[in-house]
Amino acid sequence: MKLWITRPMTAEVEARARRDFDVESRESTLPLTPDEMRRALNDFDVVVPTLGDLFSAEVFAAVPNPRCRLLANFGVGYNHIDVQAAQSAGIRVTNTPGAVTDATADIAMTLILMTARRAGEGERLVRSGGWQGWHPTQMLGTHVTGKTVGIVGMGRIGQAIARRCHFGFGMDVAYVARSEKSLEFPATRADTLENLAGQVDFLVVAVPGGPETQHLINAPILSAMQPTAMLINIARGEVVDEMALIAALENGDIAGAGLDVYEFEPRVPDRLIQLENVSLLPHLGTATEEVRSSMGHMALDNVAAFVAGQDLPNPVN
Numbered sequence: 049m050k051l052w053i054t055r056p057m058t059a060e061v062e063a064r065a066r067r068d069f070d071v072e073s074r075e076s077t078l079p080l081t082p083d084e085m086r087r088a089l090n091d092f093d094v095v096v097p098t099l100g101d102l103f104s105a106e107v108f109a110a111v112p113n114p115r116c117r118l119l120a121n122f123g124v125g126y127n128h129i130d131v132q133a134a135q136s137a138g139i140r141v142t143n144t145p146g147a148v149t150d151a152t153a154d155i156a157m158t159l160i161l162m163t164a165r166r167a168g169e170g171e172r173l174v175r176s177g178g179w180q181g182w183h184p185t186q187m188l189g190t191h192v193t194g195k196t197v198g199i200v201g202m203g204r205i206g207q208a209i210a211r212r213c214h215f216g217f218g219m220d221v222a223y224v225a226r227s228e229k230s231l232e233f234p235a236t237r238a239d240t241l242e243n244l245a246g247q248v249d250f251l252v253v254a255v256p257g258g259p260e261t262q263h264l265i266n267a268p269i270l271s272a273m274q275p276t277a278m279l280i281n282i283a284r285g286e287v288v289d290e291m292a293l294i295a296a297l298e299n300g301d302i303a304g305a306g307l308d309v310y311e312f313e314p315r316v317p318d319r320l321i322q323l324e325n326v327s328l329l330p331h332l333g334t335a336t337e338e339v340r341s342s343m344g345h346m347a348l349d350n351v352a353a354f355v356a357g358q359d360l361p362n363p364v365n
Contacts, residue, residue, distance in 0.1 A: 049355050052092040054080055054101055055122070058337060061344030068352065082107065089114035089139075094354060096347050097129070098122040099331075100313075105133040114139060120350040121364070122343055123334075124148050125284060127257035131364055141364040142350035146204065147342040152333040153208035156282045157216075159306030160197075160250055162327040163278050164190040169324050190249075190276070190303065192217050198248030199223040200241065200264070201255035201283070202231075209252055209282075210235060222248055245272040250280060257284030267292040270301060278304040282333055285309040294319050297326060308333050 051071045056062075065071045072092075079100030080088065088095045089111040097103065097119055108114070108130065114137055119129060121143045131141050162168050166189045173179050173187075197213045199206045202225040213219040214233040221235040224244050228237055238244035241264070245251055251273060255261045265279065265288040273279070279302060281288050290311040296302050297320075304325040310316050313331065320326060334340060346362065353360050 049093045050091070051094045051096070051351060052088055053096045054084075054088070055098055057122075057344045058341045060341045061348065064345065064348055068348070069355075086111055089116045089137075092116055094118045094120060094351050096120045096122055096351070099125065099128060101128055103129045103134065105130045108133040108137045108139075111137075118142070118351065118354045118360075120347045120354070122347045125257055126364055127284065129364075140354070140360065142347070142360050142362045143364050144343045144346040145362060147339060147346055148334045149204045149208050151336055151339040152205050152282055153212055155308055155329065155333045156205075156209045156252055156254070156280055157212050159280045159282065159308060159327050159329065160192060160213075160252070160278075163280070163304045163306040163325075164192050164250075166325075168327045190278070192219070192250075194218050194220075195249035196220040196222060196247065197250045197252060198238070198244045199235075200244070200251065200253045201225060202229045202235075203254065203256075205282070206252075206254035207231065209254060241269060242272045245269050245277075246274065248277060249274070250278050252280040253283045253287055255283050255287060257286060261287050263287070263289040263292075265289065265293070267295070270296040273302050275300060276303050278302065278306065280306045282308045285311040285313050290317065290320070294323075297323050 049070060051069045053065060053071060053073045055077060056075060062073060085103060085107045093115060095116055116139055119134060119139055119141045121141060124143055124145045126141060126143050129141055134141050166187050170187055197219045199210050202223045210221045211233060214221050222238055222244055223235055224238050224241050253265060270292055293305060297305060306327040308329045308331055349361050
């Protein structure tokens with residue numbers, strides 16, 4: 049059984065992979081090219097892909113009789129894999145849910161605080177040498193404690209964010225989701241996304257990527273937000289219409305945004321970069337040693353179960 053890991057992993061995960069499997073680890077940090085994706089399907093029994101490795105229907109169609117039988121995705125999101133096309137080709141797909149929840153929620157809080165308190169702007173001021181000292185009206189931002197947060201998608205990550213907002217900052221919580229949630233803290237379910245957008249101080253996007261959520265946050269939703277409100281996106285870049293967001297920020301329709309993901313990642317529009325009221329992070333959601341190792345072990349647990357002929361721990365259906 050031959051395994052291909054498409055990106056460098058933590059030393060801990062690499063050591064386990066080398067110990068337990070006949071593994072080839074790719075050294076490049078860039079997504080697979082089309083030729084490499086065809087090689088993945090032709091030359092390996094199991095592949096551990098990740099974000100950016102675009103296994104589309106066209107890729108599967110180009111390899112009509114693949115050797116590969118499992119894509120053990122490194123990451124909870126798998127919208128870069130056409131799961132239906134994979135399954136039609138006889139290839140199963142797994143992911144790594146759970147491991148990313150707390151780290152991603154922490155980054156959401158980081159962005160809320162950075163954006164509200166103008167932390168990025170302040171750091172740039174200090175680094176530039178332009179800071180002239182404290183004064184009573186220096187860089188006044190927005191108070192976070194006691195405000196209202198709106199969670200778009202109350203799954204594992206959405207609930208972890210809401211929990212931090214409520215218990216850590218005394219915030220009122222509102223949300224939209226497919227169903228009513230039983231939560232250990234008070235939260236109000238809005239009847240529509242537009243109504244949610246209009247009543248909150250911070251609108252936090254925490255939904256999966258994919259066709260169903262592409263441009264879920266669009267010009268009408270941004271227009272519904274209060275001019276003092278801020279948008280936070282830790283989900284997938286394509287969930288937000290980036291051009292509509294830039295227009296809303298430039299026109300003062302909303303007060304700011306905190307982004308860890310981008311519509312055409314890693315490309316970030318110059319117009320967005322030039323805005324001072326935006327906090328921009330390079331997709332740091334799960335970027336801790338502990339979490340990335342946990343994700344890697346979870347992916348390898350799926351590989352090990354597959355090799356042993358056991359039920360897959362985290363199948364994607």
